[in-house]
Amino acid sequence: MPKTVLTPQSEDFPRWYQDVVAKAELADNGPVRGTMVIRPYGYAIWERMQADMDRRIKEAGARNAYFPLFIPESYLTREAEHVEGFSPELAVVTHAGGKELEEKIVVRPTSETVIGEYLAKWTQSYRDLPLLLNQWANVVRWELRPRIFLRTSEFLWQEGHTAHATEQDARAYAKRIHEDVYAAFMREMLAMPVVLGRKTARERFAGATNTLALEAMMRDGKALQMGTSHELGQNFAKAFDITYLSEHGRQEMCWTTSWGTSTRMLGGLIMGHGDDQGLRVPPRLAPVQALVMVVKDGEGVQAAARRLLSDLLARGVRAELDARVDTPFGRRAVDAELKGIPVRVEVGPRDLADGAVTLARRIAGGKSAVPLGAVVDTVCTALEEDHEALYAAALAHRDANTSSVESLEDAAEAARTGWATIPWSTLGPEGEASLAESSVTVRCLTMPDGSVPGSESDDGVLAVVGRAY
């Protein structure tokens, strides 16, 4: 096992995070405070997230479009809670084309307002509904305490925006995105278990009537909100006059939703799966699933490595060759561990003389000799297992660090190292406010069976409380 080059998680988790981001070459700070540069390896992971999420969004019937970065300041003010929620985070363009602007322009913090304007134009009749749109875009929310991927002044995301004829239809669609798109993506691609729930009034999106959230536990016991899906009621429909002519010839008000996931998920991936050797990338997500490494030159070594590479590629494994024998093998192995590449196929003269190679597994750990003829099958099986193993480990970690409590004091105590679940009827908005004084928040309200409560006041509703990023 190569020696670690990172601050151990147990010593200083935030420092460990910074180290991984830098040493796995995921991202760097941008020159303007709070912005980030996503480096090629980090971006390759994001691209694979995007591709898979995009497919799922399209399967849910939404179509991609693109709306402008620049929003007239007046648009933001049309929905009262929305402008109040976002005002402190806005970046404002006052000059353009060498002149001072007559109306200030806001750099989009999210696009409900500008998209609302177009939903209003495009929803003429009930035949146009539901109108299901999504966009992949950058947004800007000025951050005072930025942290790469988790809170950056600019981030990349997808934001869905839909208009519906009825409240039920809007609600069902927000739920469909929450469960069939987001939760499924996180489980099946990120190998991350997430708690599904609804936000309390205090934690809701500015302008939503209901916010559905997905919360994951990081390795330090804190929570990360991995995505949200909002019912916006008729708040934006009224503000932007999003109406339609019904089958019965009446002008009706639409119901809208919005939902988003962002580069923040990269932060969740790092902190949810990483260990003291670096990142661990779930195999279905990994840009490189198997790295074929030439340990050192020798009779037939390069040829054997190339043959294994092409055999793996032929079986659909995302494989790469590392034949840089002029760089010490130990250094290259440490780098592959840091980057969390699931499997290394190490090809060296000694093993090869025995007709074997060494398989090193990043997620299960350990090394073993594998006969040349069995490498491809063994790698494929390992990749299958690794996905399940990562998911199981994350779930076990969450369970081990979640306490079921009955009092505010116990909830506060549990939140020092993990999460607590507490009956919402016991905690209530006052308890929530009290916990918030020590930065413990209600991550979401959920049911004991993991389903999402229809309302705060349903019988048995549990609050999941903890510290959060």
Place this chain on the structure above:
Amino acid sequence: MPKTVLTPQSEDFPRWYQDVVAKAELADNGPVRGTMVIRPYGYAIWERMQADMDRRIKEAGARNAYFPLFIPESYLTREAEHVEGFSPELAVVTHAGGKELEEKIVVRPTSETVIGEYLAKWTQSYRDLPLLLNQWANVVRWELRPRIFLRTSEFLWQEGHTAHATEQDARAYAKRIHEDVYAAFMREMLAMPVVLGRKTARERFAGATNTLALEAMMRDGKALQMGTSHELGQNFAKAFDITYLSEHGRQEMCWTTSWGTSTRMLGGLIMGHGDDQGLRVPPRLAPVQALVMVVKDGEGVQAAARRLLSDLLARGVRAELDARVDTPFGRRAVDAELKGIPVRVEVGPRDLADGAVTLARRIAGGKSAVPLGAVVDTVCTALEEDHEALYAAALAHRDANTSSVESLEDAAEAARTGWATIPWSTLGPEGEASLAESSVTVRCLTMPDGSVPGSESDDGVLAVVGRAY
């Protein structure tokens, strides 16, 4: 043939363009002057452009990354020509997070400066070179006379940025992108012939030592620059200290390139192939290659349409079903023509009784009865032919509207309706300046055989002159 709903091209070409953009539901004006909303159909075309271009860029060895939207104003000023070129077009953020900023922030008009800063960090040794990066991003250049897709204050693009050890290597890479990526993409995906050449000093990118361009003729005889690839010499390397340690242990200055294509290509697509019935989308690019239309209900019609749809999909044709029999068929057919869908498979009770359907071809024109069993093969053949036919038509149009001339007067005359080629030794920078007074520009310098001159002063260099978007 359905009746046209557009202003004819011959009557008012700019109006025709506006009509197509609106009626084919490609895009709309944004609320901030000069910005645009790319609607789902327009975006679906852009997504297919992106996917194919991205594949080609990766094959050329570049890796995707993401750099910030916001650039400190001071970065722009480091390269003298660059800041001079872009200053009039900048959008400037002066306030963020509720405060006035100490240093103004520029919304990126292009990313040479910010990427230069990171190329400097990442190119330590000759082993790091060439460093080949690309990003897909939005950029902002304030436009006084905006026009959707062609000149918008915000547009989407890819911008490549590379650092090399030698001038030869940088030059070869800029040329590789120009020819093997961009020209090949335009020929093979967009079915558009482009003239490859180099820009004159007057038309060069601000900060480049050489700009390679691709120019296409629109249906009104004007030129559109479809993409550019720049050699930046050591201008940005010096400004941002992009150096490396050579094999011989010496600190050396890098040579850099940058290159881009944008949503402008959508404008080129519309104006390069469109006709009085609307858009004509080349089959390889088309989001929908074949639209299976139920003409009207009748015995077995819906079932036959669905079977044809699944047969087409099974053969890899991007097919969709239009079974909206409650909307008049004529209206749906006009819409499909407007959107430029290459093939319509019209399934109606009368044809079906004869075991046939009607195939309507948008690009070749005309309708024919095709036996049910032959539909899939006929569609596949039609799509192949249509690509070639579109390319041939565009090339014939360009040839018919390009005059070989020997004098400034004849060049000006030819540029009233098309292009002129004139020996650069005859025209020269003075002739260029004179033509520019009547908005006729040198689109590029090229060789009689279509190759790109190594320098302005090579024997036989021709200037391609015309009006341009």
